[in-house]
Amino acid sequence: MKVLFACSEAYPLAKTGGLGDVGGALPRALARLGVQVRLLLPAYKTTLEHARPQGLKLLREFTISGAPVKLWQSRLTGSRVPVWLVDIPEFSDRDGGLYGDSTGADWPDNPYRFYMFCKVAEAIALNNIGLQWQPDVVHANDWQTGLLPALLAQHTAAPASVFTIHNLAYRGIFDYQAFSSLNLPEHWWHHERLEFWGNFSYLKAGLVYADAITTVSPSYAEEIKTEAFGCGLEGLLTYRAHCLSGIVNGIDTDTWNPGSDRHLEVNYNRRTLKRKAFNKAALQRELGLPEHDSLALVGFIGRLVEQKGIALLLEALPSLLQQQRCQLVVIGSGQAEFETALIALQARFPQQVSVTIGYDEGLSHRIEAGSDIFLMPSLFEPCGLNQMYSQRYGTIPVAHFVGGLRDTIVNFSDSSGAIDATHTSALDNVDETGFLFSEASGTALASALNHALTCFDNPLLWRKLQDNAMSQDFAWGKSARTYLELYRQTLSATTRSSDVTDQAAVL
Template identity: 35%
Template sequence: MVRILFVAAEAAPLAKVGGMGDVVGALPKVLRKLGYDVRIFMPYYGFLPDKMEVPDKPVWVGNAMFQTFQVFQAVLPGTDVPLYLFGHPSFSQRRVYYGEDEDWRFTLFANGAAEFVWNYEWKPDILHCHDWHTGMLPVWMHQSPDISTIYTIHNLAYQGPWRWRLEQMTWCPWYMQGHNTMAAAVQFADLVNTVSPTYAEQIKTPAYGETLEGLLSFISGKMRGIVNGIDTERYNPEKDRYIMEPFGVDTIERRAPNKIALQEEVGLEINRGAFLMGIVSRLVEQKGLDLIVQMLPQFLGFTNSQLIVLGTGDRYYETQLWEMAGRFPGRMSVQLLYNDALSRRVYAGCDAFLMPSRFEPCGISQMMAMRYGCVPIVRQTGGLVDTVSHNNPATDSGTGYCFDRYEPLDFYTAMVRASEAYRFPDKWQRLQQRGMRQNFSWEKSAVEYVRMYKEVLGLPLDEPVVTAADELAVAPPVATQPSTDKPAATK
């Protein structure tokens, strides 16, 4: 059985800030169903005991960067995925990111993961690393030919500490190249993937490459693009206990009470006929908040539309949206918080979902919205290109409304076209149903990840997955204990 260790800063439902958490929380359990021995290694955050049972005794104790750490073994809630928690006082606070020690904390985490992989009794064949927090692992694993590495870029904008800072904190091997953590990772990983095919191409250009476009073009031969999926079992409008009235693609007429319930919950005027738009997002520039702040006053001023915003982010955008809500009482509600249950009610109750991103590696929210019959209004960039197609009423095709240029007027036009289409209930309902019928399950995406795992191991792409029952008869090469003269990550 092929052994794979996911190393990441997030894993839903325990710790989720962005799309990485959804990927790490959902993909391993699907891969285990396909016969892979997949496990997760993540930090032991201070808030985890509130969400799960963690054993008192560690399964392993190690040292890295002159620090002693412990590794606790548990199970990802609601799954059979083994979970290794990296325990150190620097992660005991009730936060995932931010803080002056962020670079140091996650560099220590990556060091700990390397020591664990080299010395623990269970050894992976593939180390699947996620974003800059694990960027040094492909560099260190370069000296371990029995361990293959795959590096996933979830957001290129965050590239980790510079080389000079890394040299102050940890061991940078003599062969290491790259001016920061992510630049080193993409050079030394066996394969690199991003979370959508379009984003994989866009980051090779100056507009999206975040100064790494030249390097990413150079290593493009080992780069892949695989669209994220969503957990269709966990997010199912037919069975979701967090929404007022469950419904399905063939019972979409039962969706209407969710809109009234949402309006009442967030303090909007109860109006079944209002065009209700929703935003569930980090409130940062990447998500197109400058377009929203510029154009929403005009749009709300000339239509009977309503808007609910759910999320947190930059103080500037929080303040702008809060002040705007004061100018449109009963028609705009701003909820500055993270609330998974409320986000489901937004998807289930809103008519349209706004996502005018400046760039978007993949995006999960637009897929969630379509899953719940909420029509996305998106900019054609990154994963939004791969998941949302423009509505064409003449041919009954498309799943949302798209605009190309990152310009306020283009965004405004897309909102106007959607609000006008909403006036024709029959066609709008068919548009909702087309979105709900899209297959965004992880089972579909997992097939592409399996191909990538086979490729990195040198296995035939048409070779069937070896299951636990077959392992005695057909076993892949077993990773060996690293030699005792191997340099440690803390050297």
Template identity: 40%
Template sequence: MRILFATPEVSDFIQVGGLAAVSAALPRALRDFADVRVIIPGYPAVLRGLSDLKTVGRCQPFAALPAFEINLGHTVDGLTYYVVRCPELYERDGTPYGDSRGADWSDNNVRFATFSYAAAQLAMGLVDKEWAADLVHANDWQCALIPGYLEWHYAHIPTVFTIHNLAYQGVFDRSSLAPLGIPEASFNIDGVEFYNRLSFIKAGLVYASHLTTVSQTYAREITTAEFGCGLEGVLQQRANRNQLSGILNGIDETWDPRTCSSLLQPFGAGDWAERALNADDVRDQFGLAVSRGPLFALVARLVHQKGVDLVIESAQAIVDAGGQIVVTGKGEPRFEEALLEAQTRSPRSIAVKIGFDDVEARKIFAGSDFTLMPSRFEPCGLSQMYAQRFGSLPIGHRTGGLAETIVDGETGFLFDHVSAPGFLGSLCRAFSTFGMKDRLDHMRRAAMAQAFSWNQSAKSYAALYRSSI
């Protein structure tokens, strides 16, 4: 099978969220089953990261989309990348989606329509004369026009569209239709129209051959009004036709505390003295006081979805009970400021680092006792998997992938209602467990024994591809 895997970010080069980690790991896990090639916009970090790029084709302007070329390159381990080169759209400072201040690029509709159009052209064999796709796997709203462009150009190439987070939809003014080359006839309730605006993600939901999301629980949740973000109707229709699946994400094999080079001291299950050295290292690096109490970690995007407000609300209670909190992440200014204010009030008990660094995150998972994940919704979540592998017990809301990957009372703690009392109840259970060393030892061993390999996920995707072609 020749699979074109389309993504707007990948941790090989640039990462904003969990999609980047998935986009690096899943194509590699799929190489046992298919000829998988990744297509990504030509951001500066991508161009720096691929040294063997060569041009395989060029495309002329389409509608009001600019001309572009497509380069072919490879990573050191042989993963094949197609890179959409259009300097005016992608070679900018900032993130894939916005400037350094966090504001979205005003032309994101053009940027990701061009990317989607490029992927469709490549899939149809119109760019690289030596390769065409049997199936396109598109991810999130930035790639969601790919099934649409294939449909509108009468290309009979099956597509799988994966929803990593339905809350991010790519909604633009309907005046974008003609400039983006989207047929006016598609602007209706059964097409790309969403409350009289153009919805990129709805194009994926409507035109893709099959929809997936990143856990079975989230696949059920998004067919309801509570989690469907206004799209529950079309999602329920696809589910009724057996065209919506939940396939749980995995994590890559580098998340092993016995071999992870980022840690001060590698350790395995039962090596609690060695693990304690990592805790001391984290406390030292973040300026926290030496303590015999539990260390809680928040490693997340600092946004409303992640329940950061609940952590802020509960921070003083954690400190008063003898706990400490270390935070790393970036997100909404109001949460960043509130966390920094909490640090100012309790500088030896609360440490906050605005930003994200993978090495630092690994150290925190290895040194913390508990990982805070009070997300309002969580399609899959990766931090709870990382945490368990490194012996940090996650505390999460019973939703999405958290419900599927945390065994309540065995490998972590779950609470049922997103509220301060619900979250505090789980915090109390965590403090109680921390005081019972045998119980803590049992739970840590169980958590570290959890297997979150990509192998099973890759088998599920490969089977879905075969049934779709």
């Protein structure tokens, strides 16, 4: 099986969020199953810098849509997975973020940048640039590669296409002027194809034309067919439900391993869980909080945006902090009003709250290891990774009952938490790994967190929950095998009939 995995980011070469984690981990897992996978990435300026220690080789120079392109080859760090980097000036000659400038504003030429990326992927998929390698399946990811299944659908000899939605909220919406400037087929400007409420959507292109559609958890696959979570695409997703499946993401268990994590004060595992306390004390010292072993330390890592439930956190925490039930550590950045409110919360409770605006990979690992409880009050969450990282580190998640959170956390529903600590047999039937709340409100979050804190005060019960959590298998192996089976099924079922035009210009 040969797979071209097209993605706009992949850790450690390029990352802004969970997509980067998947882009860096799933190709590795597929390669371990014997798949001949090639990872295709934009050659962002920073990506070329990160790739240079692995070696950079110029494979080809050619033109796409009249523009010069260089294709570099490197290797995914820690693996033998070849990485092909699409080098156009709009990627490689630009400082700033992957999708926008230093102020957070999107690059105005994003439609063109990712059109070119998809066109190069199309040319590789059709073996039109002399690489002598043609994939059986092209796996595209999120809106940045949404045009790719549509481009492939024009060719009778194209590989099968799989399109994964990592977050439906990011739909890649642009106006007709952008559509026209890319010289896309005019008949694509139609509500049954790319047109979307007077604009057009890159992500919708993938949903319309891909041979198979996946998203990153079974629950999210069901949720996005509803008006509440469908972002205006629920009708299309319901229509294509026979092609839609949910596959839970795995996690990189080498990078996220408390037994070998180089960012931690002390390494530990299930058998040496008592050592986790050293990481809690070290984190408290690092962040200027009093060292309280018996006071629960609650962690949050993530974007400070509405989706992540920051408003719920700000509503729920003050009363618990006022009662001195816990400490809170936060790292993240995002909307200014949330950053300001969290800094104000820290000023109000300086002995209990630490807020770090920005992102620090090492500190994120130390928060996972040092916290007792991890908060994920997301209003929606396609999959989520931190709840899986947390369980691996023996840090118990408190999360909203949505998407991948409900698929990866087993809710402890005993509201009393009063398991008899003198009888270990009372714990035999406890197989839960965390706490879930159903209503998207600060009150519901506060109730779930209070429940968790009550259980934290029962050491025997808490140790059992930690042991359950750390026993979960969130490695990529199972998910990769599911993807491989999907590739096989899609390949055997794929035919090219509608929208095929062999005269379509590729180069």
